[in-house]
Amino acid sequence: MPLILRIDVDKPYGSSGLTRRIISKLSENAWFPSLEILGYDRTSRRFARFLHQESIPAIFFFRLCTLPSQTGIREYLKMGHVIGLHAENTRSEATFLKEVAHFQHRSGLNRVTCFSKHGSGVHKLGRRHYAPYEENKYREWDQKHGIRFPFGNGMISSENYTHEEFFKEVFWMHPSYRDTKTFTVEWAMEQARQKTLAVLVHPENYYTVPQVKQDFDRLIAESKQQNIPWMVQLP
Secondary structure (H helix, E strand, O other), X not given: OOEEEEEEEOOOOOOOOXXXXXXXXXXXXXXXXXXXXXXXXXXXXXXXXXXXXXXXXXXXXXXXXXXXXXXHHHHHHHOOOEEEEEEOOOOOHHHHHHXXXXXXXXXXXXXXXXXXXXXXXXXOOOOOOOOOOOHHHHXXXXXXXXXXXXXXXXXXXXXXXXXXXXXXXXXXXXXXXXXXXXXXXXXXXXXXXXXXXXXXXXXXXXXXXXHXXXXXXXXXXXXXXXOOOEEOOOO
């Protein structure tokens, strides 16, 4: 069975170094121009190219403040990746649809096919962000508007991992969001031999958190050794 890779792009300028962290915060909470010369979209695109070299397609979810240029979008698509909205203003159906329309216009996409929800459900993370996490509401919008909401934000909590058409829980690569003694790379590979497993990575974490890089690299190596494919086709 395959692995499916969800990429959440949270930081406009990444989080490596004080200057980039400050500029990213300005972009999230106030305004700062999207300047590629200063590193806008650099971390995410670097990660997308790395995945492409490894023959791994992924679903990249962008906030409005992390959305690449239309030229950048075309590069992601050419590499076989899928582009989705990392939704922030989910206060109401109207605010969500307004964000979808803005995303579609800026990205140049014919339509937005999928979305995920930004944040933990507790903290407000930017000027557009509505913090509460309301999964049932998002799934209703999926059905009503045909914009897939394939992944919840839950952390793997049971060794008997199951899913149907919706991945309520995902395998977070960041060690703060999983029990690393129980839910190891070996556990993930055992699951992937039997069922589709959704994996979540944030590009900035791959380059700044050593265990994320170590575990994700091992996951790639093991998937190749065991002939487990990666896919972007949603159930």
